[in-house]
Amino acid sequence: MKTDYIIVGCGLAGIAFCEELKANNKTFFVFDNNSQTSSSVAGGLYNPVILNRFTKVWRSREQLDLALPKYKILENKLNNRLDYSIPINRLFHYEKEQKTWLKALKKPELAEFMSVDFKPNTNANINAPLGFGEVLHTGRIDTKTLVLKYKKQLKDNQLFSTELFEYNSIINNKNSVTYKDIEAKHIVFAEGYGLKENPFFNNLPLDGLKGEYITVKAPDLNLTKIVKSSIFIIPLGNDLYRIGATFEKVEKTNTITESRKLELVEKLAKITSAKFDVVNHTAGIRPTVIDHKPLVGQHKTHKNYYVLNGLGARGVMIAPYVAKALFNLIENNIALNLEINSNRFNKV
Numbered sequence: 001m002k003t004d005y006i007i008v009g010c011g012l013a014g015i016a017f018c019e020e021l022k023a024n025n026k027t028f029f030v031f032d033n034n035s036q037t038s039s040s041v042a043g044g045l046y047n048p049v050i051l052n053r054f055t056k057v058w059r060s061r062e063q064l065d066l067a068l069p070k071y072k073i074l075e076n077k078l079n080n081r082l083d084y085s086i087p088i089n090r091l092f093h094y095e096k097e098q099k100t101w102l103k104a105l106k107k108p109e110l111a112e113f114m115s116v117d118f119k120p121n122t123n124a125n126i127n128a129p130l131g132f133g134e135v136l137h138t139g140r141i142d143t144k145t146l147v148l149k150y151k152k153q154l155k156d157n158q159l160f161s162t163e164l165f166e167y168n169s170i171i172n173n174k175n176s177v178t179y180k181d182i183e184a185k186h187i188v189f190a191e192g193y194g195l196k197e198n199p200f201f202n203n204l205p206l207d208g209l210k211g212e213y214i215t216v217k218a219p220d221l222n223l224t225k226i227v228k229s230s231i232f233i234i235p236l237g238n239d240l241y242r243i244g245a246t247f248e249k250v251e252k253t254n255t256i257t258e259s260r261k262l263e264l265v266e267k268l269a270k271i272t273s274a275k276f277d278v279v280n281h282t283a284g285i286r287p288t289v290i291d292h293k294p295l296v297g298q299h300k301t302h303k304n305y306y307v308l309n310g311l312g313a314r315g316v317m318i319a320p321y322v323a324k325a326l327f328n329l330i331e332n333n334i335a336l337n338l339e340i341n342s343n344r345f346n347k348v
């Protein structure tokens, strides 16, 4: 089989790159063996404000402008709702936080995303005497459904394999790569934390930050907006809420743990008096980078090998942005912005 691209990884990064290829009439084949879970377990939030400091997320307006229409297109293609636009209510713990909010509001780049008025708490089951600041233009992408449906559609079109991609089986011809019975012009690696196993790019300083989420059933919680306190409480409908996430730097597995479940249960119980039952529990590893910027670029010697990674804790917003940048590098010879270029780490 001859194709333009092989893509390794069908998480948010791989999907965004496939969409870029489709939009430009390029052909591709995807490998994903379900070894990483980050995109499937993500809270899926898109949010332009950093909620502990009230500062703007890096290139948030550009990313939102690009990403939201792309998810709309995907909704149509997959015939499934993916985008749930919903405000985030940042719970104030101290009066000092309210002052910081008001200060942040004066910055033009933040003003469009933050409510001018504080929102009083009207929910008797939520402990929030100082009320909330509301973040605007936020929402949730149902990433689990997106990944599931996207893989299924690729499979139905014979463009997908659930095989483990074996790096030592690639043959590098000068202007193409051969992998088993596929010959492609380019290969894009989008394996999330799985990059650690990739001999061509595992010199890059990709770290991993494990996170766990629980889902609870809480018929008396009655929330219609996302609440952010020490955790996010994300309404899913039918009295279900996603609660999380945790941050674990040392352990790098996708395994759920009892201790983190307990941590989330305790944090939720401090915010609400409503009764709840845990009905689901998931874990994954965020592909993070020391400077909090993505890793996008071309291999130094194997010129048709590329990396698309380092989406960190904000894959929903960043994925379409970096996919476009990588496509433009490969097909249109448009240089990558230095901030995201993976070569910033191996200049020799």
Ligand SMILES: Cc1cc2nc3c(=O)[nH]c(=O)nc-3n(C[C@H](O)[C@H](O)[C@H](O)COP(=O)(O)OP(=O)(O)OC[C@H]3O[C@@H](n4cnc5c(N)ncnc54)[C@H](O)[C@@H]3O)c2cc1C
Pocket (backbone or CB within 6 Å): 008, 009, 010, 011, 012, 013, 014, 031, 032, 033, 034, 035, 036, 037, 038, 039, 040, 041, 042, 043, 044, 045, 046, 163, 164, 165, 166, 190, 191, 192, 193, 194, 195, 197, 210, 211, 212, 213, 244, 245, 246, 283, 284, 285, 286, 287, 308, 309, 310, 311, 312, 313, 314, 315, 316, 317
């Ligand atoms: C608990 C948690 C909560 C999060 N919440 C949010 C949020 O609210 N909003 C947000 O924007 N982001 C969130 N994130 C971050 C977001 O999930 C990531 O930025 C994003 O999923 C990374 O996507 P990716 O495609 O780079 O990696 P992944 O999703 O890890 O995808 C990589 C894929 O490559 C495959 N793969 C790897 N190696 C191989 C191989 N050798 N052969 C075949 N296949 C392979 C894996 O199976 C995997 O499917 C969260 C992450 C976690 C863990």
